Amino acid sequence: DAKTTQPTSMDCAEGRAANLPCNHSTISGNEYVYWYRQIHSQGPQYIIHGLKNNETNEMASLIITEDRKSSTLILPHATLRDTAVYYCIVRPYSGNTGKLIFGQGTTLQVKP
Amino acid sequence: EAGVAQSPRYKIIEKRQSVAFWCNPISGHATLYWYQQILGQGPKLLIQFQNNGVVDDSQLPKDRFSAERLKGVDSTLKIQPAKLEDSAVYLCASRRETHNEQFFGPGTRLTVL
Numbered sequence: 001d002a003k004t005t006q007p008t009s010m011d012c013a014e015g016r017a018a019n020l021p022c023n024h025s026t027i028s029g030n031e032y033v034y035w036y037r038q039i040h041s042q043g044p045q046y047i048i049h050g051l052k053n054n055e056t057n058e059m060a061s062l063i064i065t066e067d068r069k070s071s072t073l074i075l076p077h078a079t080l081r082d083t084a085v086y087y088c089i090v091r092p093y094s095g096n097t098g099k100l101i102f103g104q105g106t107t108l109q110v111k112p
Numbered sequence: 113e114a115g116v117a118q119s120p121r122y123k124i125i126e127k128r129q130s131v132a133f134w135c136n137p138i139s140g141h142a143t144l145y146w147y148q149q150i151l152g153q154g155p156k157l158l159i160q161f162q163n164n165g166v167v168d169d170s171q172l173p174k175d176r177f178s179a180e181r182l183k184g185v186d187s188t189l190k191i192q193p194a195k196l197e198d199s200a201v202y203l204c205a206s207r208r209e210t211h212n213e214q215f216f217g218p219g220t221r222l223t224v225l
Contacts, residue, residue: 032212043116043203043216044155087154091212099168100214102154 003027003090009107012082018075020106022088025069032091033064034100035073037084044087044102047073078110114138116217118204124223130192133220137185137206143167145214146179146189147203155203161187194224 005023012018024033035047048055048062050071055062061074075082087105117136125131137144142163147155158177160168163184172179176195181187191198201219 034212041218043205043219044214045216046213049212099157099160100155102156104152104154 004088004103006088006103006106009109011109011111012078014080014110014112015077018078018082018108020073020086020108021070023070024090027068027090033062033071034089034091035062036087036089039084080110080112082108083110084108116204116206116215118217118220120220121218122221124225125194126225127196128193130190131194131222132188132190133202135187135204135217138215140208141206142209143207144181144187145205147205149201149203196224198222199224
């Protein structure tokens with residue numbers, strides 16, 4: 001079972017920041033938070049991951065609370081192409097197997 | 113670099129028939145995954161290979177599903193015989209050994225009638 005809780009759906013206006021929350025209250029100290037997204041009819045795409053510090057890359061920013069029980073993915077200037085299902089995943093620590101357990105994710109609809 | 117390739121993209125079969133899917137991972141990626149994604153759900157891992165050895169097949173229904181990765185490169189996933197509930201998208205992903213990011217292919221959409 002997925003160890004994260006996300007809202008089922010969210011809307012965002014084009015050009016605005018999209019803030020996608022994720023709850024992972026049972027996260028262990030050595031587990032990372034990963035975000036992937038899946039655009040319609042495509043395979044999932046990696047966005048970003050973090051352990052406890054905030055992270056930023058060319059796609060998004062990841063803000064993790066100090067207690068690590070929740071996080072927020074921020075798309076700073078959402079475009080129509082960002083419409084997708086966003087998955088927040090806590091990666092089980094099992095050596096280097098890279099196993100991902102997907103939940104149902106948040107469907108983000110970016111509107112013009 | 114070229115992405116993960118999968119074929120066919122679509123397949124329609126009748127129940128009790130057999131079907132096979134093919135995956136070519138990104139060159140140099142030692143780890144290969146097969147996922148099943150039922151409509152409206154997130155992907156579920158079926159099997160993971162490290163080179164040509166199986167690392168995790170705990171979620172693979174072994175009475176009807178089989179997978180192999182000969183020579184540690186391409187992989188095939190087979191279903192025999194198919195059931196109605198096998199209708200799903202089958203996704204292949206690969207990962208470089210020293211990295212965390214998985215790269216996914218476009219998937220094969222299977223419809224079992």
